[in-house]
Amino acid sequence: METTKTINSPFDEQTLQYFKELLLEKRREAEQQEAQVEENISNLNEADDADQSSIAHHMGDFGSDTEEKQLNYQFLERTRKYINQINDALQRIEDGTYGICKATGNPIAKGRLESVPHTRYSIEAKEQGLDHE
Known part of the structure; x- marks a missing residue:
């Protein structure tokens, strides 16, 4: 027994395919950004470990590093949220509600x-x- 999916979307299959490809491209870009930010955070953490073993360090450097890490974590969180929103949109295309x-x-x-x-x-x-x- 074959079930047919209810399509409520105002768009035809060709238009939905266009948006699917657009969303997939945006997700690829966001995933690349996510990987870059994760690498930046990893590099900052490694630099912190090296700085901790050094005797001479300036308090201003710690503040700058902390702020940079915080900004990276915020950007990472926003990027992951954006990827989830893209995934939700792709699911709506599949569900016929996009x-x-x-x-x-x-x-x-x-x-x-x-x-x-x-x-x-x-x-x-x-x-x-x-x-x-």
Whole structure:
């Protein structure tokens, strides 16, 4: 017995394929950024270990290193959240719900999705402040 998937998306298969490829490319870019930030954090940690064994170090250096590490961790967290949002959008494509505003149930404009392909909200929902969990 074959089951058919309900497609609620306002887009045809060709358009959905376009957005899928766009999202996959954005995910590849984000994963590369994630790897680079992880490498930066690792390098900072290794430098800290070397500095700890040194007798001469300046307090300002510790502050700068700490701030740089904190910024890297924040960027890493944002990048991982973005990757999760992309994965969620890819799942919506598979589910047939991509392009439907989570707040209003109305279609999201194609232009908005081209600018922010992982969005779950239409510009109208965003303007009304409905774009939060």
